[in-house]
Amino acid sequence: MMSIGFRTLLFKEVLRFWKVAAQTITAPVLTALLYLLVFGHALEAHVQAYPGVSYIAFLIPGLVMMSVLQNAFANSSSSLIQSKINGSMVFLLLSPVSHRETFFAYLLAAVVRGVSVGCGVFAVTLWFAPLQFAAPAWVVVFALLGSAVLGTLGLIAGIWAEKYDQIATFQNFLIMPATFLSGVFYSIGSLPPLWQKVSHFNPFFYIIDGFRHGFFGQSDVAPTTSMAIVAIFFVLLATLALRMLKTGYKLRH
Amino acid sequence: MPAPMRAATAIFRMTAIQITGVEKSYQTLKALDGVSLSIGQGEFFGLLGPNGAGKTTLISVMAGLARADRGSVQILGHDVVADFRAARLNLGVVPQEIVFDPFFTVRETLKLQSGYFGLKNNDAWIDEVMANLDLTAKADANMRELSGGMKRRVLVAQALVHKPPVIVLDEPTAGVDVELRQALWQFISRLNREGHTILLTTHYLEEAEALCHRIAMLKNGRVVALDTTDALLKRISGSSLMLQLAQGSLPPALLPLVAQQEAAPAGVKYLLRINHASEVEPILAQVRASGAMIADIALQQASLEDVFLQVMDGRAEAA
Numbered sequence: 001m002m003s004i005g006f007r008t009l010l011f012k013e014v015l016r017f018w019k020v021a022a023q024t025i026t027a028p029v030l031t032a033l034l035y036l037l038v039f040g041h042a043l044e045a046h047v048q049a050y051p052g053v054s055y056i057a058f059l060i061p062g063l064v065m066m067s068v069l070q071n072a073f074a075n076s077s078s079s080l081i082q083s084k085i086n087g088s089m090v091f092l093l094l095s096p097v098s099h100r101e102t103f104f105a106y107l108l109a110a111v112v113r114g115v116s117v118g119c120g121v122f123a124v125t126l127w128f129a130p131l132q133f134a135a136p137a138w139v140v141v142f143a144l145l146g147s148a149v150l151g152t153l154g155l156i157a158g159i160w161a162e163k164y165d166q167i168a169t170f171q172n173f174l175i176m177p178a179t180f181l182s183g184v185f186y187s188i189g190s191l192p193p194l195w196q197k198v199s200h201f202n203p204f205f206y207i208i209d210g211f212r213h214g215f216f217g218q219s220d221v222a223p224t225t226s227m228a229i230v231a232i233f234f235v236l237l238a239t240l241a242l243r244m245l246k247t248g249y250k251l252r253h
Numbered sequence: 254m255p256a257p258m259r260a261a262t263a264i265f266r267m268t269a270i271q272i273t274g275v276e277k278s279y280q281t282l283k284a285l286d287g288v289s290l291s292i293g294q295g296e297f298f299g300l301l302g303p304n305g306a307g308k309t310t311l312i313s314v315m316a317g318l319a320r321a322d323r324g325s326v327q328i329l330g331h332d333v334v335a336d337f338r339a340a341r342l343n344l345g346v347v348p349q350e351i352v353f354d355p356f357f358t359v360r361e362t363l364k365l366q367s368g369y370f371g372l373k374n375n376d377a378w379i380d381e382v383m384a385n386l387d388l389t390a391k392a393d394a395n396m397r398e399l400s401g402g403m404k405r406r407v408l409v410a411q412a413l414v415h416k417p418p419v420i421v422l423d424e425p426t427a428g429v430d431v432e433l434r435q436a437l438w439q440f441i442s443r444l445n446r447e448g449h450t451i452l453l454t455t456h457y458l459e460e461a462e463a464l465c466h467r468i469a470m471l472k473n474g475r476v477v478a479l480d481t482t483d484a485l486l487k488r489i490s491g492s493s494l495m496l497q498l499a500q501g502s503l504p505p506a507l508l509p510l511v512a513q514q515e516a517a518p519a520g521v522k523y524l525l526r527i528n529h530a531s532e533v534e535p536i537l538a539q540v541r542a543s544g545a546m547i548a549d550i551a552l553q554q555a556s557l558e559d560v561f562l563q564v565m566d567g568r569a570e571a572a
Binding site: 003004005007008009011012015016019020083086087088090091092093094095096097098248252253 | 279313316317318319320337338339341342344346348350352353354355356357361365366367368369370371372373411
């Protein structure tokens with residue numbers, strides 16, 4: 001698995017986003033900070049999601065995970081669609097790098113970008129509210145699982161899309177609504193029963209809920225259940241992505 | 254193009270590229286219709302054909318960029334589908350389109366490509382390839398900053414970073430200046446002399462004539478001619494004699510030989526088809542006897558372009 005081809009592709013994918021870090025790291029950190037300032041201060045006095053936890057403290061893990069998810073998706077999807085459109089994908093396709101190596105290299109690069117942005121968001125928002133780490137292992141587990149899920153979704157979108165606007169469609173009509181409706185800004189306990197049920201069909205909800213459990217030791221769903229659901233979702237997506245790469249769907253003609 | 258750079262005789266013992274009954278369709282278009290070719294190790298092989306003949310599709314199938322509907326391709330005995338790793342390790346392809354990754358410099362591009370092929374410490378060879386393609390001065394320039402010709406040089410360098418025994422060049426000199434062409438052909442010829450097999454597609458037929466030991470011509474996805482370059486050139490009987498007459502006209506006995514006739518600034522220009530140079534003197538004697546005055550004369554050898562046009566018109570015998 002750790003062949004030179006795989007390591008080179010992983011290095012290239014990380015170098016690609018690192019070379020434009022202002023756009024790929026700094027900008028999303030700034031966006032998350034703005035969310036915190038606007039929503040945090042506007043809703044601080046009106047919302048208490050968990051007993052004894054301020055709204056800003058509640059919001060920070062949600063924003064961190066939202067940034068992780070969106071940037072993991074953006075990394076693999078934008079890299080693939082760019083290399084497909086500018087034609088440089090051919091250099092990888094001509095090489096002996098296998099479909100599995102390709103999958104894991106894109107996936108790991110997406111995880112690196114997602115987690116890097118997440119750390120950045122965490123670092124700048126840390127000053128706004130005291131945070132605890134009730135169960136830090138869950139923080140790590142859900143950060144990795146969440147970025148892996150979205151990195152894989154980005155891979156699928158990048159392979160499927162033929163134009164930039166198709167990626168934007170994927171992002172605006174699937175990723176963004178699913179992220180916003182997953183409990184980034186609220187606890188689903190505050191929703192009407194129908195919407196609570198609907199939220200349980202959103203895999204992103206389990207990622208954010210489990211991630212938050214790592215900070216506060218409390219969540220809407222048991223973290224083991226969330227982990228199992230997210231892991232199953234990941235396996236399904238990874239199977240689809242590997243299948244697409246193996247058959248050369250929209251890559252080899 | 255200088256005098257033929259190809260070896261006069263060459264013996265190719267092992268098969269570098271084996272293409273067997275390859276068919277490929279895109280919807281209703283049959284791009285390849287049962288192509289079979291065997292290219293020996295160390296050959297400099299030309300694949301010619303008009304636009305849309307199937308050359309690039311065939312190369313795509315060889316490189317794994319496209320999958321054949323039927324048939325198989327082997328590179329040095331490795332099937333390009335079942336044993337794709339070994340097949341691709343042995344193959345370097347210069348794509349026809351100028352494509353590049355705008356995030357990286359020339360050196361980074363070549364190091365990354367080298368890594369894809371499992372080579373970690375390959376700097377010496379990368380430097381040599383860059384030097385041979387006159388890229389050294391641009392090694393640290395971003396790909397976006399390069400001219401079209403320079404980008405094409407990088408494409409060639411990328412195909413060579415892993416020193417592949419089989420090199421495929423899909424119209425590598427399209428839109429390239431004379432200097433690069435000369436440098437490229439010298440470098441590629443050197444690699445060929447060192448044992449690398451070269452498969453070249455080009456629209457510059459004089460390049461193919463000068464470089465290739467053997468040539469296949471494709472038309473509508475089929476091989477319509479396959480032979481050594483010398484044999485193909487012999488297939489067309491001989492040469493052409495250009496005669497420009499300032500006064501008088503061609504004797505009637507010579508009219509059957511006329512392939513082309515056009516008005517010249519002073520008189521009439523004729524192109525006569527002849528089989529051998531020994532026929533020139535009797536023709537000139539007949540012209541002089543008729544009282545016509547010769548203003549200009551030139552003997553033109555048949556070129557690969559003549560063969561190509563005849564094969565594509567279906568006038569020359571297929572392989």
